[in-house]
Amino acid sequence: MEKFKGLDEEKQQKILDASLKEFAEHGYEKASTNRIVKEAGIGKGMLFYYFTSKKDLYEYLTEYSLDFTVDKYFQRVDTSETDFIERLKKTAQVKMEAQMENKNVFNFLGTFMLSPGADMPPHIQKKYEHMLEMGNRMIYEGIDLSLFRDDVDVEKAFRLIRWSIEGYQNELLHKLEGQNIAHVDFAPYWDEFYEYLDILKKSFYKKREWEQ
Amino acid sequence: MEKFKGLDEEKQQKILDASLKEFAEHGYEKASTNRIVKEAGIGKGMLFYYFTSKKDLYEYLTEYSLDFTVDKYFQRVDTSETDFIERLKKTAQVKMEAQMENKNVFNFLGTFMLSPGADMPPHIQKKYEHMLEMGNRMIYEGIDLSLFRDDVDVEKAFRLIRWSIEGYQNELLHKLEGQNIAHVDFAPYWDEFYEYLDILKKSFYKKREWEQ
DNA sequence: ATTTCTGTTGACCACCCTGGTCGACAGGGA
DNA sequence: TCCCTGTCGACCAGGGTGGTCAACAGAAAT
Numbered sequence: 001m002e003k004f005k006g007l008d009e010e011k012q013q014k015i016l017d018a019s020l021k022e023f024a025e026h027g028y029e030k031a032s033t034n035r036i037v038k039e040a041g042i043g044k045g046m047l048f049y050y051f052t053s054k055k056d057l058y059e060y061l062t063e064y065s066l067d068f069t070v071d072k073y074f075q076r077v078d079t080s081e082t083d084f085i086e087r088l089k090k091t092a093q094v095k096m097e098a099q100m101e102n103k104n105v106f107n108f109l110g111t112f113m114l115s116p117g118a119d120m121p122p123h124i125q126k127k128y129e130h131m132l133e134m135g136n137r138m139i140y141e142g143i144d145l146s147l148f149r150d151d152v153d154v155e156k157a158f159r160l161i162r163w164s165i166e167g168y169q170n171e172l173l174h175k176l177e178g179q180n181i182a183h184v185d186f187a188p189y190w191d192e193f194y195e196y197l198d199i200l201k202k203s204f205y206k207k208r209e210w211e212q
Numbered sequence: 213m214e215k216f217k218g219l220d221e222e223k224q225q226k227i228l229d230a231s232l233k234e235f236a237e238h239g240y241e242k243a244s245t246n247r248i249v250k251e252a253g254i255g256k257g258m259l260f261y262y263f264t265s266k267k268d269l270y271e272y273l274t275e276y277s278l279d280f281t282v283d284k285y286f287q288r289v290d291t292s293e294t295d296f297i298e299r300l301k302k303t304a305q306v307k308m309e310a311q312m313e314n315k316n317v318f319n320f321l322g323t324f325m326l327s328p329g330a331d332m333p334p335h336i337q338k339k340y341e342h343m344l345e346m347g348n349r350m351i352y353e354g355i356d357l358s359l360f361r362d363d364v365d366v367e368k369a370f371r372l373i374r375w376s377i378e379g380y381q382n383e384l385l386h387k388l389e390g391q392n393i394a395h396v397d398f399a400p401y402w403d404e405f406y407e408y409l410d411i412l413k414k415s416f417y418k419k420r421e422w423e424q
Numbered sequence: 425a426t427t428t429c430t431g432t433t434g435a436c437c438a439c440c441c442t443g444g445t446c447g448a449c450a451g452g453g454a
Numbered sequence: 455t456c457c458c459t460g461t462c463g464a465c466c467a468g469g470g471t472g473g474t475c476a477a478c479a480g481a482a483a484t
Contacts, residue, residue, distance in 0.1 A: 167375020203415035
């Protein structure tokens with residue numbers, strides 16, 4: 001595993017990509033080390049030279065993904081923004097950037113979170129819990145509640161807004177499936193996304209005086 | 213396959229349940245006929261006595277699930293209701309009833325719809341398209357648009373509301389995962405659900421005169 | 425020039441599981 | 455006694471599994 005870290009970035013990334021993809025697509029049990037080495041373009045032996053076992057590889061990937069998510073996503077969200085919807089807007093942008101930088105990490109972590117940590121070593125479980133907590137703070141901490149209408153439960157409004165945004169993101173992801181993400185022009189989708197956010201503001205926020 | 217239909221209901225259902233579950237959990241390729249026969253409590257030979265092959269079984273299940281969904285779900289939704297949110301409320305109730313009656317069908321069809329019909333015989337593809345169209349009509353046809361606020365695009369409001377409801381349902385499903393569905397008291401969840409619907413009405417519908 | 429070290433390969437291992445077959449057999453009717 | 459209809463599960467060839475290892479390449483060290 002120290003062996004692996006000594007490789008040049010490019011080769012490391014190729015192996016990480018192949019592995020993340022394989023585990024994301026098939027889950028731990030049914031993921032195939034044979035397919036991984038073929039996809040990564042290395043001999044079978046090397047994988048078990050870098051990592052002692054399939055499980056060892058999987059744990060390395062998990063830790064790598066958690067670190068990546070915290071560094072490139074959670075840590076970059078501007079939590080000084082107190083307008084809930086505006087913060088979600090910025091969150092979405094940062095998330096998209098991180099996703100462009102490494103699509104596979106998100107797919108991998110997605111499947112991991114469906115049945116988390118079953119028998120992960122404690123230090124990884126700690127990291128995972130830390131990430132969850134950080135994600136929560138990133139979204140909810142320091143929000144200006146006075147922007148919301150007085151006649152709805154703010155907690156519930158939070159959730160409705162979050163579900164709406166997740167719904168849009170999922171539908172977009174599904175629509176763009178199969179296309180080469182790098183070649184897609186996202187501008188019109190951002191515009192559309194902002195329109196949805198405007199509607200959410202009109203709907204869940206107080207009417208402000210200067211609007212007629 | 214006519215052999216299969218001659219079986220008593222109970223045995224048929226046991227085989228259907230085992231098969232739907234297996235395919236839903238593992239997908240077509242990785243589903244195991246051995247696990248199916250074990251779960252269904254029949255000998256290996258019988259499965260291939262009833263169905264000529266794994267593929268034949270899969271196609272039968274698909275058709276069965278499509279028919280079930282149309283009969284027990286889509287056909288039972290009251291489309292005379294013109295209030296969008298009210299209709300969704302009724303839809304959710306009918307869906308829940310159908311889901312209680314046969315949980316496996318919904319899981320199976322869920323995975324099927326992710327990569328639909330690849331090489332299904334035409335009559336099944338037809339059925340699938342018919343179902344999709346029916347689902348669309350069931351949700352959107354004959355809705356009273358005048359209830360919605362004038363300052364938001366109704367199309368977008370439709371989607372936001374649908375995403376919200378799907379978000380709630382998914383979260384609930386996730387929360388109840390592992391519990392025996394039959395023993396859960398759903399009353400409080402319905403109440404909570406209605407509260408969310410009320411908020412959606414307040415947010416996306418016009419303020420009506422008789423409300424202060 | 426020789427030995428040692430570090431990477432690297434893919435054939436190979438024992439094992440497991442696959443979809444599907446088939447001979448054996450049970451029991452009811454003719 | 456002989457079918458016929460169901461029913462079973464041992465069995466088949468084939469393919470995939472995670473992991474090993476003898477062989478080798480080339481650079482570094484002796």
